[in-house]
Amino acid sequence: MGVPALIVAAGSGQRLGAGGPKALVDLAGRPMYAWSVDAFREATHVNRIFVAVPPGKGDLFDEPGIVKVEGGETRSHSVANGLAAITAAGEPEMVVVHDAARPLISPALIDAAIIGLDQDPELHALIAAAPMTDTVKRLGSDGVVVETLDRSELVSVQTPQVFRASTLKQAIASGDLAAATDDASLIEAAGGAVGVIESPSGNIKVTVPADLDLAALLLERSR
Numbered sequence: 310m311g312v313p314a315l316i317v318a319a320g321s322g323q324r325l326g327a328g329g330p331k332a333l334v335d336l337a338g339r340p341m342y343a344w345s346v347d348a349f350r351e352a353t354h355v356n357r358i359f360v361a362v363p364p365g366k367g368d369l370f371d372e373p374g375i376v377k378v379e380g381g382e383t384r385s386h387s388v389a390n391g392l393a394a395i396t397a398a399g400e401p402e403m404v405v406v407h408d409a410a411r412p413l414i415s416p417a418l419i420d421a422a423i424i425g426l427d428q429d430p431e432l433h434a435l436i437a438a439a440p441m442t443d444t445v446k447r448l449g450s451d452g453v454v455v456e457t458l459d460r461s462e463l464v465s466v467q468t469p470q471v472f473r474a475s476t477l478k479q480a481i482a483s484g485d486l487a488a489a490t491d492d493a494s495l496i497e498a499a500g501g502a503v504g505v506i507e508s509p510s511g512n513i514k515v516t517v518p519a520d521l522d523l524a525a526l527l528l529e530r531s532r
C-alpha cells in the first residue's frame with residue numbers, strides 16, 4: 310500500500326509560549342515536527358509526506374523529501390488545504406492525518422492504523438485513541454457538575470487518523486471547519502463510521518511547556 314500522509318504543523322503555538330510556531334520548537338536537538346516526519350518515513354505503508362506549514366514560514370521547514378502546503382486559519386482548514394494538494398494529481402484510496410504536536414508517534418501505530426482501515430470495509434475512518442484514565446464530569450452552564458460520565462464508554466482521541474480519501478473530501482466540503490477539533494468529527498457529522506485503534510501511552514500531545522520536557526525525556530528513553 311502507498312498511502313499519502315499529512316502532518317499538520319501550521320499552529321501558532323501560543324499556549325506553549327515559544328514565541329513562534331510550535332512545530333519548530335526545539336525538541337531533543339531538532340524541530341518538533343521532524344520527529345513525526347521520521348516516523349512517517351519509517352512507516353512501511355506511507356509513500357508521500359505533506360506538511361501543512363504556517364503561512365509565510367515555509368522556508369523554516371527544511372526536512373528533506375517533504376511537500377509543503379500552506380496551512381489555514383484553523384486545524385481543519387490546514388487539513389483541507391493539505392488534502393487539496395494531495396488529491397490535485399488524483400485521489401488516493403486512503404490518507405493519514407497527524408498532528409506535528411505529537412512527536413512520539415511510532416511507525417508501528419501508523420502502519421497498524423492504515424492496515425486496520427484497509428481491512429474493514431464498514432469503516433470510513435480509523436483513529437488512534439487511548440482509554441480514559443481520569444474520571445470525566447459534564448458541567449452545566451453555571452459551572453456545577455450535572456453528571457459523571459461512564460468512563461468505560463469514553464476514549465481520549467489522538468492522531469494519527471486514517472481516512473478513506475473520498476469520504477474525508479466530502480466531509481470537509483460540507484462540514485463546519487471552524488468548529489471541528491479533529492477531522493473524524495466531520496466524518497461523524499456526515500453519518501460516517503469511525504473506528505478506533507488503541508494508541509500506546511507515550512503518544513502524548515505537546516501543548517504547554519511541561520509537555521515539552523516530558524516529550525524530551527521519552528525521546529531520550531526511546532533512543
Ligand code: C5P
Pocket residue numbers: 317318319320321331332361380381382383384385387388407408409410411515516
Ligand atoms: O493547537 P493544537 O495543538 O490543538 O493543534 C493541533 C495540530 O494542528 C498542531 O500540530 C498544529 O500545528 C496544527 N494546526 C494547523 N493549523 C492551524 C492550527 C493548528 O496545522 N491553523
